[in-house]
Amino acid sequence: MWRYFTPAAAFLVLGGLFAYALVRIQNGTMDPREIKSPLIGKPAPTFVLPTVTDKQVAFDSTSLRGKPYIINVWGTWCPSCREEHPALLALSRRAGVPFIGIDWKDDSALAQQYLGQLGNPYTETVADDDGRVAIDFGVYGAPETFLIGADGRVLVKHAGAMTEAVWAEKFAPLIKGGG
Amino acid sequence: MIPEIGTLALLIALLLTALQAFFGLAGAYRNDAVWMRTSSIATTGVFAFVLLAFLILVRAFIEHDYSVEYVAHNSNNELPLMYRIAAVWGAHEGSLLLWVLILATWSLLVARLSGGLPDAFRARVLGTLGLVGLGFLAFTMFTSSPFTRLLPSPSDGADLNPILQDPALAAHPPMLYMGYVGTSVAFAFAVAAMLSGRMDASWSRWTRPWTVAAWMRLTLGITLGSWWAYYELGWGGWWFWDPVENASFMPWLASTALIHSLAVTEKRGLFRNWTLLLAIFAFSLSLLGTFLVRSGVLVSVHSFAADPSRGLFVLALLLFFIVGSLSLYAIRAPSLQADGGFAPVSRESFLLLNNALLVAAAGLILLGTLWPLIMDSFNLGKISVGPPYFNTVFLVPTLPLVALVAVGMHATWKRASYASKGRVLTYMALGGLALGALIAFVCYGSYGVPLTIIGFGGGFFLMASAAWEPVLRLIRRQAQTRAAVGMAVAHFGIGMFVIGVSGVASYKIEKDVSMGPGDTATIAGYTFRFDSTNDARGPNYQAREAHVSITSDGKPVADLTTQKRQFKVQSMPMTHAGITVAWNRDLFVALGDELGAGKWSLRLQYKPLVRYIWLGGVFMALGGLIAILDRRYRRSAVPVSATGEEG
Amino acid sequence: MTPRTIARALALALLCVTLQAPAIDTQAAFTDLTLQTRYEHLTNELRCLVCQNQTIADSNASLAGDLRREVREMIARGDSDEQIKTFLTARYGDFVLYDPPLTARTFLLWAAPVLLVLLTVGIVARTVLRRSREPIEDEEPEDKA
Numbered sequence: 001m002w003r004y005f006t007p008a009a010a011f012l013v014l015g016g017l018f019a020y021a022l023v024r025i026q027n028g029t030m031d032p033r034e035i036k037s038p039l040i041g042k043p044a045p046t047f048v049l050p051t052v053t054d055k056q057v058a059f060d061s062t063s064l065r066g067k068p069y070i071i072n073v074w075g076t077w078c079p080s081c082r083e084e085h086p087a088l089l090a091l092s093r094r095a096g097v098p099f100i101g102i103d104w105k106d107d108s109a110l111a112q113q114y115l116g117q118l119g120n121p122y123t124e125t126v127a128d129d130d131g132r133v134a135i136d137f138g139v140y141g142a143p144e145t146f147l148i149g150a151d152g153r154v155l156v157k158h159a160g161a162m163t164e165a166v167w168a169e170k171f172a173p174l175i176k177g178g179g
Numbered sequence: 180m181i182p183e184i185g186t187l188a189l190l191i192a193l194l195l196t197a198l199q200a201f202f203g204l205a206g207a208y209r210n211d212a213v214w215m216r217t218s219s220i221a222t223t224g225v226f227a228f229v230l231l232a233f234l235i236l237v238r239a240f241i242e243h244d245y246s247v248e249y250v251a252h253n254s255n256n257e258l259p260l261m262y263r264i265a266a267v268w269g270a271h272e273g274s275l276l277l278w279v280l281i282l283a284t285w286s287l288l289v290a291r292l293s294g295g296l297p298d299a300f301r302a303r304v305l306g307t308l309g310l311v312g313l314g315f316l317a318f319t320m321f322t323s324s325p326f327t328r329l330l331p332s333p334s335d336g337a338d339l340n341p342i343l344q345d346p347a348l349a350a351h352p353p354m355l356y357m358g359y360v361g362t363s364v365a366f367a368f369a370v371a372a373m374l375s376g377r378m379d380a381s382w383s384r385w386t387r388p389w390t391v392a393a394w395m396r397l398t399l400g401i402t403l404g405s406w407w408a409y410y411e412l413g414w415g416g417w418w419f420w421d422p423v424e425n426a427s428f429m430p431w432l433a434s435t436a437l438i439h440s441l442a443v444t445e446k447r448g449l450f451r452n453w454t455l456l457l458a459i460f461a462f463s464l465s466l467l468g469t470f471l472v473r474s475g476v477l478v479s480v481h482s483f484a485a486d487p488s489r490g491l492f493v494l495a496l497l498l499f500f501i502v503g504s505l506s507l508y509a510i511r512a513p514s515l516q517a518d519g520g521f522a523p524v525s526r527e528s529f530l531l532l533n534n535a536l537l538v539a540a541a542g543l544i545l546l547g548t549l550w551p552l553i554m555d556s557f558n559l560g561k562i563s564v565g566p567p568y569f570n571t572v573f574l575v576p577t578l579p580l581v582a583l584v585a586v587g588m589h590a591t592w593k594r595a596s597y598a599s600k601g602r603v604l605t606y607m608a609l610g611g612l613a614l615g616a617l618i619a620f621v622c623y624g625s626y627g628v629p630l631t632i633i634g635f636g637g638g639f640f641l642m643a644s645a646a647w648e649p650v651l652r653l654i655r656r657q658a659q660t661r662a663a664v665g666m667a668v669a670h671f672g673i674g675m676f677v678i679g680v681s682g683v684a685s686y687k688i689e690k691d692v693s694m695g696p697g698d699t700a701t702i703a704g705y706t707f708r709f710d711s712t713n714d715a716r717g718p719n720y721q722a723r724e725a726h727v728s729i730t731s732d733g734k735p736v737a738d739l740t741t742q743k744r745q746f747k748v749q750s751m752p753m754t755h756a757g758i759t760v761a762w763n764r765d766l767f768v769a770l771g772d773e774l775g776a777g778k779w780s781l782r783l784q785y786k787p788l789v790r791y792i793w794l795g796g797v798f799m800a801l802g803g804l805i806a807i808l809d810r811r812y813r814r815s816a817v818p819v820s821a822t823g824e825e826g
Numbered sequence: 827m828t829p830r831t832i833a834r835a836l837a838l839a840l841l842c843v844t845l846q847a848p849a850i851d852t853q854a855a856f857t858d859l860t861l862q863t864r865y866e867h868l869t870n871e872l873r874c875l876v877c878q879n880q881t882i883a884d885s886n887a888s889l890a891g892d893l894r895r896e897v898r899e900m901i902a903r904g905d906s907d908e909q910i911k912t913f914l915t916a917r918y919g920d921f922v923l924y925d926p927p928l929t930a931r932t933f934l935l936w937a938a939p940v941l942l943v944l945l946t947v948g949i950v951a952r953t954v955l956r957r958s959r960e961p962i963e964d965e966e967p968e969d970k971a
């Protein structure tokens with residue numbers, strides 16, 4: 001007699017799964033569209049890219065080794081980047097770690113203009129015109145921000161606009177902790 | 180002012196639906212004729228007010244009333260009239276209203292056309308439909324009203340997504356919803372049976388035409404969607420196993436199994452529990468589809484404005500109806516078991532196996548669709564389950580099914596003998612394989628993959644097997660029932676479908692080229708020549724147009740035009756492909772980007788036998804239509820005798 | 827989901843839904859047919875990370891074009907399909923593969939077809955055996971509808 005309840009029980013389990021997923025989506029601990037970076041805990045990709053101000057001058061990321069730093073992938077074509085810019089400026093002044101900007105598939109002249117007008121949070125701004133470095137970082141949208149530790153490992157990544165709240169929650173603890 | 184009347188109309192409809200539900204179910208319980216009749220009358224009221232609300236929304240679109248938020252988000256001053264009307268169901272809120280309207284229509288039809296049903300039975304059916312309607316109307320009114328105002332109102336709208344501005348896509352949701360919502364009728368019949376504790380053969384006879392009607396619509400809706408994706412999206416694909424496509428396919432598989440199970444219940448009173456379960460499953464999968472698309476748990480191109488709180492509401496509805504009905508099933512099922520035997524080789528066995536495989540296929544699709552969600556929910560990582568998985572896995576239950584259908588169609592009830600038919604069927608099978616191999620080599624120059632010849636062979640076998648009896652009877656001027664002819668036509672359609680899929684999957688050719696005026700490229704023996712480009716415009720877009728002429732062995736085949744359209748409001752470009760159709764292949768040209776120096780990138784495609792995919796779907800639906808028109812369903816008051824013969 | 831995440835997701839969705847023009851490669855196809863077939867096969871099995879409901883073969887997103895270029899270059903360099911997939915999963919995780927890899931976690935997924943069919947056939951067999959033992963009244967005329 002109880003075996004007839006199997007379908008009902010099975011659906012209850014399924015319903016439970018959906019409810020669990022929905023609740024997690026609602027409180028932000030789960031996002032079906034988000035791609036978790038497999039780079040966390042692994043050595044950060046190194047790169048040599050031309051700077052945005054002078055394409056003849058190259059910047060080598062290995063020069064950053066030994067101290068923590070931030071990589072921020074952005075573009076003048078990206079509305080969320082514009083949105084996060086004030087926060088980036090403020091954070092870059094306080095955080096005590098260098099902010100490296102990777103200008104992704106963008107027009108360097110426009111980029112210079114943008115930074116000139118809105119302020120420049122980056123100690124170095126490089127141009128990734130063909131997108132290869134972005135692929136190495138597993139970037140799938142702009143803006144994305146990475147915290148690289150002193151040992152060169154990727155500590156945390158945030159996809160989407162950077163805010164004070166996100167910084168305080170995800171980045172600041174790891175910087176203070178020695179990286 | 181008028182949109183507020185829309186909200187009022189929905190409120191009244193909500194109240195009337197509640198009355199329909201209450202008086203139907205309580206009336207049947209108390210055997211109160213007045214109450215039961217009230218339920219019937221209520222369906223008219225519900226329909227009238229939902230229709231009113233719907234028409235008010237349509238009016239808002241026609242009149243460019245941007246004070247209504249939904250209109251502002253989905254319409255535009257230059258959107259042509261036809262698409263302004265189609266935009267009514269182009270996004271979440273409006274499509275829900277369409278859902279509710281179609282449910283009200285089905286309920287009204289059941290109330291009006293079921294004169295032969297016992298009153299208590301009809302009342303329970305309408306009561307259940309009322310409950311479903313109540314759930315959805317509440318969902319619409321409290322979380323997804325299409326009549327919310329946007330003030331101050333913009334002077335122009337955001338425009339309907341350009342992809343949706345197409346006739347096939349305008350028709351696709353209504354057709355699909357008629358199918359989805361139709362599963363609720365079979366569900367209501369099942370619930371009525373469980374509530375009353377009675378499920379005799381006449382029950383199946385009443386349920387079957389409604390189920391087939393819904394199945395037919397679902398078939399057409401899915402076919403339309405596939406055909407549209409093919410010619411509109413520019414990449415020539417016809418099925419992507421996207422979660423929302425799967426969400427429509429699973430109820431279809433369950434409904435197909437249900438129709439076949441109903442045949443056994445009608446004929447021999449057996450498989451009652453399977454039939455009940457399938458009726459519940461078809462509706463459940465329908466609701467599940469609604470949930471998956473509107474809750475945001477799945478990443479899908481179709482996802483409507485995904486809102487987790489809406490998702491919870493739909494989930495609550497889902498659980499109420501499904502767990503509720505399945506619990507009712509658990510209580511009633513033991514008493515509904517029927518006696519009756521049949522031999523291992525019999526129509527009953529074939530149908531049972533057929534249904535089992537269909538359900539297995541639906542289960543596999545469900546698993547694959549939900550797997551990424553399951554893994555993500557338990558932090559086991561993110562994976563994707565896409566066409567490579569589904570294309571492989573789906574064949575496991577369905578490939579044997581093709582042969583099963585071809586053979587099982589001819590099985591007789593209780594004990595089937597293949598003494599006379601066995602030989603003919605074997606010849607048909609071998610002939611089908613031979614013909615398949617012949618076509619593979621002669622027409623396409625290679626055997627493709629091993630599955631190609633099996634696919635062709637199976638398809639031909641099925642077509643021959645399906646056509647055999649009707650054609651024979653036609654030649655001999657013997658009478659045949661529409662039900663039998665309908666069945667044959669539908670199965671014939673499956674064969675066509677299989678051949679279409681095998682052909683396209685095995686032999687399609689795609690080539691990306693860059694061409695300037697005068698350049699040519701050749702695929703599959705057809706030479707494409709890029710002639711010229713010019714500017715063009717439509718009602719709400721501007722375009723760059725390219726002209727390509729196709730020749731074969733120097734003889735002209737077709738002149739195609741392909742456009743890259745830029746819609747004025749949503750400024751992303753959209754390609755309109757040029758397609759030329761023949762009985763055995765499509766040729767496809769899509770315009771890409773301007774590469775400079777007068778050159779353009781183009782995608783050329785050769786798609787052999789692709790039309791048979793949709794023609795097969797149309798035949799399936801046609802078969803369903805013919806079957807419904809069978810005389811036995813007209814005389815709904817005729818009692819059915821003990822042996823199941825028509826009285 | 828935070829409002830920002832929703833905004834970004836909606837922007838992406840709008841972008842992808844309207845970016846309907848097909849992704850047409852502007853570089854020439856491989857002259858070697860086996861290489862070209864491999865290229866087409868691979869790009870049709872890799873998921874676009876931006877327009878997550880398309881393969882990188884069909885997606886018109888900028889990143890999809892970059893990834894197609896990477897695949898093309900790796901094939902030209904002589905990398906195997908496995909190496910190319912490893913390159914991508916090292917950066918984007920298993921999410922980028924539309925063909926789920928067979929791992930301990932996906933074992934059930936891949937075993938499901940066989941298991942499910944065995945289960946259903948088993949149920950059918952049991953039912954048929956039971957019914958074949960019940961009395962079958964053999965006086966029905968031939969009728970199939």
